[in-house]
Every structure is written in C-alpha cells, then in structure tokens.
C-alpha cells in the first residue's frame with residue numbers, strides 16, 4: 001500500500017507524540033479519539049498550519065518542511081471544524097477556494113451541481129448569511145469538492161448535520177473522492193460514519209500530561 005503521508009517521531013508541544021504513523025493514498029482514513037486528544041492538531045500538521053517541534057512528516061516521500069506552503073495547500077486542503085462562511089453570496093462562497101488555484105472557474109451548471117451534491121436547495125445569488133448552520137457546513141464541503149485537491153482533510157465535517165443528511169453528504173463526498181482516486185482523511189466522532197466509510201482507522205490517544 002502506498003502512503004501519502006508518513007510520520008516518524010513527531011512531537012507537538014505536550015499534545016502529540018507519534019512514534020510512527022502512515023496515511024494511505026487514495027483511501028478513506030478516519031481519525032478517531034476522545035475529545036482533546038489532538039485530532040485537529042494532527043490535521044493541522046498535515047497541511048502545515050502548524051509545524052511539528054520534532055520529527056519528520058513526509059508527503060509523497062518528501063519532507064513537508066521542504067515543500068512550498070502554497071503548493072502544499074493546493075494539494076492538501078483542510079476543512080476546519082467550524083465552517084468558514086464569507087460575507088457575500090452562495091456563489092462567492094463556492095468560488096473563494098479557487099482563487100489561488102490553477103483550476104478553471106466552474107460554469108453555472110457545475111456550481112449548481114455542487115450545491116445539489118450537498119443537498120442545498122438555495123440559489124447561487126442567495127446571501128450566504130441566510131443559510132442555516134447545516135447549510136453553511138454543506139456549502140463549505142461543496143467549496144472543497146470544487147477545489148478537488150489531492151488530499152481532503154476534514155475536521156468533523158458533519159457536526160452540524162443530522163444523521164440522515166450526514167450519511168448522504170459524506171457518502172456523496174466519498175464517492176467523488178474515490179472516483180477521482182483522491183485521499184480523504186476525516187476526523188469524526190461518528191461510529192456510523194467510521195463503520196460505513198473508513199478503509200483505515202487511526203486512533204489518537206490522549207497523552208498523560210507529561
């Protein structure tokens with residue numbers, strides 16, 4: 001199995017101490033573990049929002065310290081736990097992730113399809129401030145899907161969604177990611193999501209406070 005990320009001796013403050021960890025390419029990996037154990041911190045290390053204090057993180061065999069941060073974040077996109085919705089329309093919120101990418105701007109039909117994929121029944125010109133919490137989360141997921149990165153890092157992507165919606169949206173996302181041969185790394189507390197979609201599971205354990 002090819003690994004897209006490989007971690008050795010990684011330490012971050014007193015939060016993470018990872019002897020060795022592999023994240024397989026083109027698979028769905030679920031990261032589980034109790035609250036405060038460092039799951040979000042682990043995702044942030046993978047796209048260099050933060051840097052490890054010690055150890056080595058390889059992305060496709062290359063140390064992420066040696067990869068230009070912008071170039072890394074074009075390939076490794078993180079969707080944070082609380083979805084960020086910007087002032088403006090739904091359309092602007094879908095397109096905002098693409099501004100630093102080299103991808104073509106999607107046409108109207110692709111944007112509407114992206115909304116359908118996440119089951120948001122709103123117009124593209126709707127003010128995004130009017131969306132419900134769950135709709136905001138789904139628009140943020142659609143934004144990442146349009147960016148179509150090589151690696152999706154999702155931090156509890158369905159925390160504002162009910163169970164049925166969660167299964168539908170994440171199922172749709174997993175299908176797309178798999179069709180395109182991409183890698184999905186998802187922090188989740190949901191046993192249902194993990195049992196339905198995980199091909200690889202990483203448990204992050206809370207440290208004893210040393």
Ligand SMILES: Nc1ncnc2c1ncn2[C@@H]1O[C@H](COP(=O)(O)OP(=O)(O)OP(=O)(O)O)[C@@H](O)[C@H]1O
Pocket residue numbers: 013015033034035036037038039040041042
């Ligand atoms: N940059 C930082 N500096 C110091 N402490 C931090 C930093 N980032 C996070 N922490 C602390 O590290 C611990 C782990 O946080 P993290 O958000 O990674 O946990 P988590 O497993 O994702 O939790 P949850 O499931 O509740 O979202 C928390 O106690 C948090 O307050």
